[in-house]
Amino acid sequence: MSDEAMDAVTRDDHGTPATGSTSVALGDRAGLHRGAPEGEPLLAATDLVAGYLPGVNILNGCDLVLHPGELIGIIGPNGAGKSTLLKALFGLVNVRSGSVTLGGEDITNLRADHLVQRGVGFVPQNNNVFPSLTIEENLQMGAFQAPKKFAERFAFVSDLFPTLAERRRQRAGSLSGGERQMVAMARALMMEPSVLLLDEPSAGLSPVKQDETFLRTRKINKAGVSVVIVEQNARRALQICDRGYVLDQGRNAYSGPGRQLMHDPKVIELYLGTLAADVDAASHGPLLPPTSTS
Ligand SMILES: Nc1ncnc2c1ncn2[C@@H]1O[C@H](COP(=O)(O)OP(=O)(O)OP(=O)(O)O)[C@@H](O)[C@H]1O
Numbered sequence: 001m002s003d004e005a006m007d008a009v010t011r012d013d014h015g016t017p018a019t020g021s022t023s024v025a026l027g028d029r030a031g032l033h034r035g036a037p038e039g040e041p042l043l044a045a046t047d048l049v050a051g052y053l054p055g056v057n058i059l060n061g062c063d064l065v066l067h068p069g070e071l072i073g074i075i076g077p078n079g080a081g082k083s084t085l086l087k088a089l090f091g092l093v094n095v096r097s098g099s100v101t102l103g104g105e106d107i108t109n110l111r112a113d114h115l116v117q118r119g120v121g122f123v124p125q126n127n128n129v130f131p132s133l134t135i136e137e138n139l140q141m142g143a144f145q146a147p148k149k150f151a152e153r154f155a156f157v158s159d160l161f162p163t164l165a166e167r168r169r170q171r172a173g174s175l176s177g178g179e180r181q182m183v184a185m186a187r188a189l190m191m192e193p194s195v196l197l198l199d200e201p202s203a204g205l206s207p208v209k210q211d212e213t214f215l216r217t218r219k220i221n222k223a224g225v226s227v228v229i230v231e232q233n234a235r236r237a238l239q240i241c242d243r244g245y246v247l248d249q250g251r252n253a254y255s256g257p258g259r260q261l262m263h264d265p266k267v268i269e270l271y272l273g274t275l276a277a278d279v280d281a282a283s284h285g286p287l288l289p290p291t292s293t294s
């Protein structure tokens with residue numbers, strides 16, 4: 001899908017592209033969440049410090065807010081700590097200082113299964129399906145804390161992902177990358193989350209499948225689920241996001257409305273690549289040639 005076509009389907013509630021460097025740079029903590037709606041955030045991370053090994057911090061004071069109904073994107077270079085941030089939000093990596101709140105309640109370092117009960121869904125970057133189980137069994141695993149909800153939620157995810165319902169008896173291990181990604185998203189949606197954390201849902205997919213994934217993410221968001229999406233495909237992610245955060249070395253480097261970041265010369269130069277500006281100006285199709293199929 002061309003950028004223009006993607007714009008047409010995703011643009012409805014986004015602002016006009018900015019031309020100057022108007023997003024918020026590191027050091028401007030007060031303006032870090034500029035563009036966010038007023039009111040109490042649904043999910044908030046404040047000054048998060050976290051890491052895996054003793055004495056080594058991967059997150060060095062990260063902030064993020066997600067308001068009800070928002071779709072926000074986290075972009076940044078490899079190793080910036082994007083996956084670590086999602087894991088810290090979901091109780092999978094120890095938060096050493098700072099806090100995470102959900103609906104105003106402290107959920108810092110709460111276990112993942114408790115977070116699922118409270119309405120947080122997480123789709124990890126890798127190994128996100130049970131390959132030896134069928135599609136239906138994977139979805140049952142997603143609903144294991146509320147098996148009575150299965151039929152109703154299965155109907156909901158089948159509407160979003162019709163192929164999953166048609167192939168419900170197929171083993172997840174025999175699916176393509178794009179299909180597995182659908183199973184993983186559908187599994188996370190089985191508990192009717194209010195917040196969905198997605199770690200690189202477009203990774204390894206062909207450009208067409210990537211576009212489908214972004215549009216589906218937007219559809220999930222429109223269905224009332226607030227979403228945090230981590231993406232390598234930064235331009236596409238910023239196109240569908242209400243707001244974005246650029247992470248670098250475990251810190252917020254830039255933030256602002258998705259389109260503003262996408263057109264910010266500094267963000268283009270440092271994180272999107274100068275080619276992005278040329279391609280954007282020409283309003284061409286996908287930035288990269290096909291690298292794989294799914
Ligand atoms: N389980 C782990 N144990 C030790 N270090 C880890 C672990 N997982 C990640 N790291 C380190 O944390 C840093 C940030 O990794 P993370 O996976 O959060 O980056 P990322 O921004 O998601 O990168 P990518 O774009 O490549 O997915 C890296 O230096 C990585 O080596």
Ligand SMILES: [Mg+2]
Nearest residue numbers: 082083084125
């Ligand atoms: Mg990652």
